[in-house]
Amino acid sequence: MTAHTPRGELAAAFSDPAAEALDWATAERLLTDAEIFWLSSVRPDGRPHVTPLLTLWIDGALHFCTGAGERKARNLRENPEVVLTTGTNSLDRGCDLVVEGTAERVADGAALRTVADAYVAKYGADWTFEVGDGVLDGEGGPALVYRVGPRTVFGFAKDPYAQTRFRFPPAD
Template identity: 55%
Template structure:
């Protein structure tokens, strides 16, 4: 997971004259507070697959879970590169965020227990997960857990000033 501050650049082509690059710490706060994220994966035939889901920001990464036979899990078996987005559907206020990275399976039970606690703290007891055999267990179902550490992230500040910030993390392309 990235441990250093990313390089932030403002894309002046898509920003107001008075805009400055947004702070990564503000983006992290927004990522942690968001309740719904949109995950984009790639199907084996190359077509995109987009789905809303819930998740948590922990240890410098966004985490999400999915059943092993769901479309997103199947897609990740052949291509772990993903984009996660969150924000608001307004034009003149708020900030939209895009996190690009690789979805890496989390199976270490101590870490999964910590993440399960974070899910319940954020979303309530309806989202209580037990942990067994390297997965979340909920009722009769099981869910694989994935972490996406940002390689590149984008922030789209809306309203005045408009601003498009790109954050690049060490070693990202």
């Protein structure tokens, strides 16, 4: 295990006695393969805001895009702390994941090209973007791109029930 690979810690109090901690390779595969995540952010007046969106797991972080005038972009200008969740709507199968972190704007042209290519690779030609000046340009207009490097990831396995926490060191 490298210094960059987090080790899962099983929360025994919330897990079946037969459960084992989720391994990071499995969690990372689930983060990569999930098609929909729910982004939770905070409005300037403190009320929560939750919305579904498409994400990409690239270089150890989740990436998503949004229009500059959308509620989530306006929230992130005031408070970049977010939670992204994905999983199944099943009680007894699958694994749900919760990613806590800070959303940071991505404006570098090379990084935006990587994100644009990844959207097409994962979601198909309907998600084609051109790289603009610090944004991705698509049918819906310019989109800001955000990167969320995880601070903490929780995995909630359901067969058997197991709650695993992965912690990440602060970014340099």
